[in-house]
Amino acid sequence: ERMSGLYVDNGFDQTVVHRVVSQREKREVEHEILNLLGLPDRPRNTINRPPQVKRSAPKFLLDIYKNALGEGEDEDEKPVMHRHKAGEFDLSGQDLRAIDQSDVIMTFAAHNHHVPGVRHERGKRLWFDVSDIPPEEYMIGAELRLYHSTHVKNRKNHGSHTITAYRVLNIENGTRELQYVDAINVTSSKEGWLTLNISKALDHWVNNPDGNRGLYLSVHPADRSAHEVRPEDIGIVGFRGDPDKQPFIVGYFKSSGVRESKVR
């Protein structure tokens, strides 16, 4: 039998004894595959403290993964909207459309972060570390998610309230410079997640990282009959609340197609 031509990947020379790779070599191949996926190493600051999946931000994405995407994805499967199962985060039709269009979805947990020149106002200012968003990704949308609980100790504020989110421009000498972002009405009897559209604010922070001073939440009775109240007084869970109910933001992104290269 004559030898056939030179093959790139499927010509098996019968005179060569092919060997089975060792466990170490197999592990090296696995690491190469993970490197290709952009997962070359564990994230920073997690060696001694494994991150917690029970917090609201990872739980939200796990909910999307299990109920909207599912395992065994197929490019020509039905859109997410038609195969979504009810999860605990009350995904709206707009959310499902964004999930369908997204290549990357990121969540950012709220932090107690001090910004120079900005006075700390407990419960009213939320700050998010969005520095990991690659600038080349195209943002489809972003939302702030707040949990509204009906179980509030010594509740004084009943009825309907308006929660308004502002982007903090500056706070100096007690004077706030704020830019309106979005608002939502909530009644004291409604338990669950509230969403506010913060796309413009997130877009600004991605393009101007030094201008990220967080969001300011202003809560008023819906009829404006009284002064501003603290968010926790109407049942809004802050970043010191239950881990699975803490505020976070979600960003939906379309990939630019540029494959990121990470240093190993």
Place this chain on the structure above:
Amino acid sequence: QKRDAKRKKKSDALSYDYRNNPYTDPGAQYSRTCKIQTLYVSFRDLQWQDWIIAPDGYDAYYCSGECNFPLNAHMNATNHAIVQTLVHLVSPGKVPKPCCAPTKLSAISVLYFLDESNVILKKYKNMVVKSCGCH
């Protein structure tokens, strides 16, 4: 690879189980035809499950084997692959056989921590082989 294999063969002829290797086992003709194969990368085995939240591992399917005709019933081949095979039969030393390669690919989504609090769900297009065929 040839040198390495010859050296190995001389020094330690019994270090591999040739019967379990589809390329050296004469009875494994069927397993050498073009078909889908799996290399499962277990995030759990790598002890990365505390930061790669889902899935537990990645089915790194790939296509491997020879494109010999007649093709088995469930293997796709392009018209060009058939032409390529015929030309290969005429000039086996000059023209290679058709290539065993993916015919259908799908995406996977991976959910992992960016740091101790921020999380990302990323879709990787064309990462999972659904079927193989001869091109």
